Amino acid sequence: MDQLLQPYLHASLEAESQARLDELLLLHAAPVIRRTVRNRLGISISLQGTNPQNPDAQDLYQEAMARVVHALNELRQEKLGIDDFRKYVAGIAANVCRDYLRARSPARRRLRDNIRLVLTRHPDFAMWQSDEEQLCGFDFWRHSSVPMTRSGDEKELTATIEELRSARFAREHPARLPLPRVLSDVFVWTGKPIDFNTVVKIVAGLISLREYADDSFDEETFPSVEYSQLETVSAQSVVEQKELLRHLWEVVKTLPSEQRDTYCFLFHDQRGWDLFSLLIEAEIVSLKDLGRALDRSQQEIIRLRSQMPMDGPTLAAELNVSRPQINKWRFRAVKNIRRELEMFWGKNKYS
Amino acid sequence: MEITGHISATRMERFSIGALDHPEMNGVSVHLVDCRACHHLFVETLRRQLGDSSLSFSLAPEFWLRHEHLEYEQLVGLADKTVDATEREILETHLKTCSSCREDLSSFLAFQEQLEPQLSVRYGRVETNRVYRMGWKDRWFGFAWSPAYATAIVLIVFGLITAVLVIKRRSATLEAGGPRPSPVKPSISPTPTLGSEVVKNTSPTPAPVPTEQLPIRVPSPAFAVKNKPSMAPAENRGVIAEVNDERGAIAVDRNGNVLGADDLSQEAKRDISEVLVTQKLKTPQSNEDLAGAPITLRGPDNTPTFRLLSPGREVVLSDHPSFAWGKLAGATSYRVVIGDLKGHEIASSGQISGDQTMWTMPTALKRGEIYTWEVEANVDGKKVFAPGTSQTQMKFMVLSDRGAKELEELKKANSHLALGVFYAREGMVTDAELEFQILIQANPKSSVLKKLLKQVQSWKSSSAD
Numbered sequence: 001m002d003q004l005l006q007p008y009l010h011a012s013l014e015a016e017s018q019a020r021l022d023e024l025l026l027l028h029a030a031p032v033i034r035r036t037v038r039n040r041l042g043i044s045i046s047l048q049g050t051n052p053q054n055p056d057a058q059d060l061y062q063e064a065m066a067r068v069v070h071a072l073n074e075l076r077q078e079k080l081g082i083d084d085f086r087k088y089v090a091g092i093a094a095n096v097c098r099d100y101l102r103a104r105s106p107a108r109r110r111l112r113d114n115i116r117l118v119l120t121r122h123p124d125f126a127m128w129q130s131d132e133e134q135l136c137g138f139d140f141w142r143h144s145s146v147p148m149t150r151s152g153d154e155k156e157l158t159a160t161i162e163e164l165r166s167a168r169f170a171r172e173h174p175a176r177l178p179l180p181r182v183l184s185d186v187f188v189w190t191g192k193p194i195d196f197n198t199v200v201k202i203v204a205g206l207i208s209l210r211e212y213a214d215d216s217f218d219e220e221t222f223p224s225v226e227y228s229q230l231e232t233v234s235a236q237s238v239v240e241q242k243e244l245l246r247h248l249w250e251v252v253k254t255l256p257s258e259q260r261d262t263y264c265f266l267f268h269d270q271r272g273w274d275l276f277s278l279l280i281e282a283e284i285v286s287l288k289d290l291g292r293a294l295d296r297s298q299q300e301i302i303r304l305r306s307q308m309p310m311d312g313p314t315l316a317a318e319l320n321v322s323r324p325q326i327n328k329w330r331f332r333a334v335k336n337i338r339r340e341l342e343m344f345w346g347k348n349k350y351s
Numbered sequence: 352m353e354i355t356g357h358i359s360a361t362r363m364e365r366f367s368i369g370a371l372d373h374p375e376m377n378g379v380s381v382h383l384v385d386c387r388a389c390h391h392l393f394v395e396t397l398r399r400q401l402g403d404s405s406l407s408f409s410l411a412p413e414f415w416l417r418h419e420h421l422e423y424e425q426l427v428g429l430a431d432k433t434v435d436a437t438e439r440e441i442l443e444t445h446l447k448t449c450s451s452c453r454e455d456l457s458s459f460l461a462f463q464e465q466l467e468p469q470l471s472v473r474y475g476r477v478e479t480n481r482v483y484r485m486g487w488k489d490r491w492f493g494f495a496w497s498p499a500y501a502t503a504i505v506l507i508v509f510g511l512i513t514a515v516l517v518i519k520r521r522s523a524t525l526e527a528g529g530p531r532p533s534p535v536k537p538s539i540s541p542t543p544t545l546g547s548e549v550v551k552n553t554s555p556t557p558a559p560v561p562t563e564q565l566p567i568r569v570p571s572p573a574f575a576v577k578n579k580p581s582m583a584p585a586e587n588r589g590v591i592a593e594v595n596d597e598r599g600a601i602a603v604d605r606n607g608n609v610l611g612a613d614d615l616s617q618e619a620k621r622d623i624s625e626v627l628v629t630q631k632l633k634t635p636q637s638n639e640d641l642a643g644a645p646i647t648l649r650g651p652d653n654t655p656t657f658r659l660l661s662p663g664r665e666v667v668l669s670d671h672p673s674f675a676w677g678k679l680a681g682a683t684s685y686r687v688v689i690g691d692l693k694g695h696e697i698a699s700s701g702q703i704s705g706d707q708t709m710w711t712m713p714t715a716l717k718r719g720e721i722y723t724w725e726v727e728a729n730v731d732g733k734k735v736f737a738p739g740t741s742q743t744q745m746k747f748m749v750l751s752d753r754g755a756k757e758l759e760e761l762k763k764a765n766s767h768l769a770l771g772v773f774y775a776r777e778g779m780v781t782d783a784e785l786e787f788q789i790l791i792q793a794n795p796k797s798s799v800l801k802k803l804l805k806q807v808q809s810w811k812s813s814s815a816d
Contacts (some may be wrong), residue, residue: 042418173673184474208711234407239731241406281397300746338410
């Protein structure tokens with residue numbers, strides 16, 4: 001049994017047991033979950049278990065935490081043995097990521113893109129923003145004051161789809177009709193603007209969209225691609241690791257400030273650790289050095305480190321730029337760093 | 352927060368993962384600058400948390416961009432070639448390792464190509480009118496209530512009245528023999544695309560239309576041809592038939608040559624030529640093959656049954672066809688059964704809820720084969736079948752592999768005429784009807800198209816008997 005779990009397992013009082021459980025979750029489970037989700041899905045999760053740029057982050061975090069708590073309860077009832085708690089949590093988080101990916105349907109995503117293309121390209125249709133909502137319909141509705149159609153609950157939506165199907169598609173299956181024609185019939189039916197997500201749901205229902213899992217995202221296969229086929233630099237001994245990190249940091253400091261910041265805040269090693277933690281642990285920099293090098297206060301460095309490694313959307317919000325811009329800085333930074341490290345380490349260091 | 356004394360191990364552990372509150376995090380970070388012992392503890396804490404596995408990180412751009420899945424705007428940018436060189440390189444780098452995004456992109460490009468010809472098909476005019484008037488009314492009241500605009504309107508109206516009086520007085524003086532002023536042209540409708548009969552409809556209701564009062568349904572969407580190169584006058588080319596198609600005009604000359612369709616296959620051109628010259632479609636073999644045979648398997652039954660809607664004795668494109676039937680009052684569940692011509696069951700839907708009247712096959716049927724289908728409804732524990740015993744078998748055929756490939760090629764040509772002729776030849780009656788309806792909207796005076804449509808419809812009605 002993992003030594004980390006002993007205080008929790010041996011706590012006799014309810015209050016003490018709760019305190020040990022909180023400690024296990026906060027200090028040991030949460031960081032592992034955050035790193036695993038960031039690594040596998042590219043979604044960063046804050047210490048509070050959220051991500052303002054991605055509402056899925058909270059669901060993922062809570063689901064993983066719930067499974068960990070369930071496992072710890074079973075552990076107390078001796079239904080389970082855990083040799084390495086952090087590894088066990090990483091396994092749970094990986095399963096949650098896998099379930100998340102399986103629940104995503106590429107068919108629906110593609111239908112959504114196609115509907116959006118029709119709405120923005122066809123002269124008779126339009127899509128526009130109104131009070132936080134994305135509405136769509138016939139183009140001339142754009143300026144009308146007619147209220148929008150709301151989706152209602154799932155039951156109501158199913159009834160709408162059935163009514164619509166028997167009223168307008170009794171003779172032809174909508175899947176056999178051009179998408180603009182189907183949309184036209186939906187709009188004729190609603191008679192007023194409708195929110196975009198509802199239209200996607202209605203059309204998906206009408207054409208009996210077959211949902212299937214996004215297996216191509218399956219992380220079962222991806223990690224092998226990550227570290228065996230893609231260029232990876234590694235160092236085994238402590239001295240070698242320190243040397244590698246020191247050189248990496250020297251190169252990073254010479255980058256233009258946007259590329260430097262982007263690389264620093266997004267970086268993670270194969271275990272999911274952020275650059276600042278690695279540099280401090282290797283005693284290459286202190287918090288003060290980091291502040292100086294990145295032209296930021298120490299408090300700012302502490303705040304940023306708590307969010308690292310960030311994901312693209314989080315960094316875009318942090319730096320107040322677009323995601324494609326972040327990708328450009330990241331792309332250039334990686335190319336520059338690779339060139340510099342290659343010169344120093346030689347290609348033989350790449351495994 | 353000022354920290355006095357050294358930081359405890361537990362507190363440092365929390366600090367290192369950022370689990371202290373904001374002032375405390377700041378307090379500890381300030382303390383670490385001056386206290387070597389605590390800084391050392393911080394390093395040790397991190398070392399313990401990091402563990403002793405070796406350091407490894409990727410330098411491959413593909414790795415760093417692996418989660419940057421393509422968004423809609425990027426798909427559009429790639430399709431329209433509006434992304435700059437760096438962004439294109441980034442997106443291509445991501446696409447190298449992300450098969451899902453690769454599929455997204457190819458599906459998007461295929462759809463965009465498919466959509467292109469449909470952009471000239473105009474939709475929703477009848478409804479447009481109805482709702483537009485409501486918006487117009489709303490805007491009118493909003494406009495009129497603004498004092499500045501109201502004043503302007505009063506002035507414009509006053510000006511118009513004065514102008515009319517002046518014109519009247521002038522026309523009176525010229526009545527003796529001077530040139531008459533041209534009659535006043537009718538004012539332009541606020542909805543210039545509408546026909547007058549539609550304008551008469553003053554119903555402002557924007558609410559969903561009940562089934563019984565559906566708005567007039569245009570049989571099939573019309574298309575407006577945009578900027579198509581015009582051909583020389585028909586008589587100059589010895590043209591005997593000409594059809595205004597979505598891709599431009601397609602004509603057949605006295606020698607049976609098809610003009611304006613160079614990119615179509617020889618087979619497609621031959622079919623078009625034959626149909627336009629003879630003004631007749633050949634009855635497809637499938638009409639005979641799919642004619643219903645009486646049902647003799649079940650005994651006589653007078654139970655009221657329900658209708659099978661689609662597919663109805665025709666050839667269908669999809670090898671995962673969808674089946675639709677009319678609702679039967681009181682049915683709590685349905686079961687769709689697909690059979691072969693020998694009466695063997697090939698597939699079944701299992702029990703479907705009574706509020707569903709459609710089912711799509713999850714598995715593929717063999718192309719080029721003929722199948723039968725029936726629906727079994729459950730009403731109060733009693734089974735009701737459609738087709739009933741007094742009706743004939745419902746058959747359909749899945750378009751052959753060869754046909755499906757030919758159709759795929761043909762669709763690239765953006766020709767409703769070529770498609771209509773193809774569908775008719777293959778026995779895809781509903782699709783053929785749709786294509787000819789579309790063509791007639793663009794060629795309202797074409798007698799040959801009307802004949803062809805009538806012929807297709809006659810196949811439909813005879814198969815429904």
